[in-house]
Amino acid sequence: MELLATLKSRKITPEQLFMLSVLVVNGGNYLYNLILGRILGPAQFADAAVLITFLLVLSFAAMTFQLVTAKFSVLFENEIFKSFISRIYKNALLTGAIMGMLIVVFSKQLQVVFNTSSSTMFMVFGFGVPLYFLMSVNRGVFQGKKAFKKLSITYQSEMLSRLIITLGLIFLFKIQSSVVISIGILLSFVFGLIPFKKPEIKSNKIFKLSKENSKAIKSFFVITAFYELTQIIINNSDILLVKHYFESYDAGLYASLALIGRIVYFIAWMFVMLLLPTVIQLKKEGKETAPVLFKYVLYIAGIAVAIILGCVFFPRTAIIILFGKSYLAMAPLLWKYALATSMFAISNIFAYYYLSLDKYVPVVISGLFGVLQMGLVVFFHDSLEQVVHMQILAMFLLLIIQLIFFKLNHKKIV
Template sequence: MQLLSIIKTRKISPEQLFMLSVLAVNGGNYLYNLILGRLLGPEQFADAAVLITFLLVLSFVAMTFQLVTAKFSVVFESNVFSSFISKVYKNALLVGISLGVLIIGFSNQLQAIFNTSSSSMFVIFGIGVPLYFIMSVNRGVFQGKKAFKSLSITYQGEMLSRLLITLGLIFLFNIQSSVVIAIGILISFIFGLYPFKTKHISFKMTFINPAHSKQIRNFFILTAFYELTQIIINNSDILLVKHYFESYEAGLYASLALIGRIVYFIAWMFVMLLLPTVIQLKKEGKDTAPILFKYVGYIATIALIIVLTCAIFPKLMITLLFGECYLPMAPLLWKYAIATGMFAVSNIFAYYYLSLDKYVPVIISGVFGMLQMVLVIFYHESLEQVVHMQIIAMILLLIIQITFFKLNTKNSLI
């Protein structure tokens, strides 16, 4: 009761509220994955991990629309903003429908490539793709306008509905199937739409002057390229392991990836706050570097704590989170955490420059994302080797990003 009274009397800023909300959402998503891992076991969890990875890939693709919306929600006002947002919704829906049709059409081929037990899970997932793109544009408006309460609600609605519906179906009907997981994901997209601002949608012809169109197009292409690198770095390892290894090993690796990526998911809340803040400071002609240093410091500290915890208590962490059947991954846990920690810090640099419309760090991320994938394709004799290849790629990426920042800062002072 005393804690509640302190929370009521102490004013929490919208940014702090959003950060707490993101922590809750990430915690809920983690709980969702952990329960699935325990219920399904390594082999069946491997199928679930493919769907979860597809969801992460979708989130990165749709994030292009969200970040573009967020940026220009800050830049544009009144009628220009209305025309812009209406056009973004139309394009997002078109892309969402196209991707959904492709996933449904190639569901059998996807089943063969990733060695899954069903193609139906891809069909159900594909149906929900257009909804996710609409949801992402809606979130972009909230993010750009710093409506963090509404932004928090949409993330919480998606997470809670997915968790409760999926687990409810599994326990009520005793069905441990990837199709049930796909249904839970599809329904969660509907809940994630709330609160939805229908006033921003118009099917009338919209006009945006050529100068603004060029500005939007350039940022969209840059963001899309960077989100592609995010997809490659974040998800290619799980999909490649599912392709090259047996289901049991792929399920073990999926548990390793989930635990090791804790630092990345925590870092994401800082990225969500970083982009609109940097754009606003730039618009006001203020120095943006202190914000970068602040968030890099946060992420580096969190990454170090997680790596040390994984190194000192690997068996305890895996046993508590997934169960004893996943213990073979214990020796690799701290190594995987190193790779994701370095990627999380590198990511802050890349998003910082993305906010400033600078292309080089984005291209750097793309190059090293491809390098990571190529290394895993050529060197995958064991799961340990797969992890080592990622560490090599992420060390090089972080060194290059820091070097670019120093050179860019030095040149701007001359």
């Protein structure tokens, strides 16, 4: 009774609520992917994996707007903030419309490149792209203002709607089609706008940013866009290249491997969302920021070690429980892929930390190693095992370089 009373007396902080929400969202997204993998089988799941990868690519591209919005929502106030938000919404909508149009126009070419069974799935996906960019700016405001309850709701709304709509269409109408999956993704973007506060979009003549503020926004936007591009390359190029170079069955097997092995990365993303506004606020107040970095690196390293050990000792069990016996061929590679992803997740924490401090060398480093990873896979893809080995090599070198950079820039630790 005393324990129960103690738990009731403790209030959950907004940060803790958001972390719990992210765990639920990641769990829901994993359930979505796992059910699709079991229903479709390796060959058909390869098409679904392309759409899911496109969704991840879109999320990284839109994350540029979210991070820029989050940072300057902390720094700007009153009329300057209104001017900034007005401009960022316009630019996000324009960017989303252009990207969506390109996907629709080149849908048939995308079908050929990625060996998919349909081009319609790309067209449906393309129509949802502008909505995703609006959703990301909306989330950026919540993130910057530390409105974690609202931020949690928008992620929950997107995840739950995609899960319910997609699986509902599959089970009710007995249609196992990539088009159904793309429809579910499109509609989830609509629900992901909840809660949405209509922005006060005014003419630039009414709310005009100073040259200094405009320059700061452009500089941070460019470097963030560059870094998110490296995220796209490192996180998704392997799946798309495997889909291009290998048969659909092998590509489906690899997609299941990637999904399980990336658990640590998606958990790390939760800490990145908390890290950025916290570091910016501490810097604004003139306080030490390194302890926050140390705390999150320790969290991620501990989680990574636990997941890798689980993949070492129970690979078959993990694959059977999550995807089924059809995917067992990937068991020997599971811990290796988890190792590569873990090293990238830890490197990612360092890069986002320095991005928050307006130090961009780690971002450039990540970009170079992202290109290196893609190049290694392009030239060395005789087998799926070789593809994984190339990623381990690239991510090991990336982590070492990031640690060296940190050592050189923090000779004195407070």
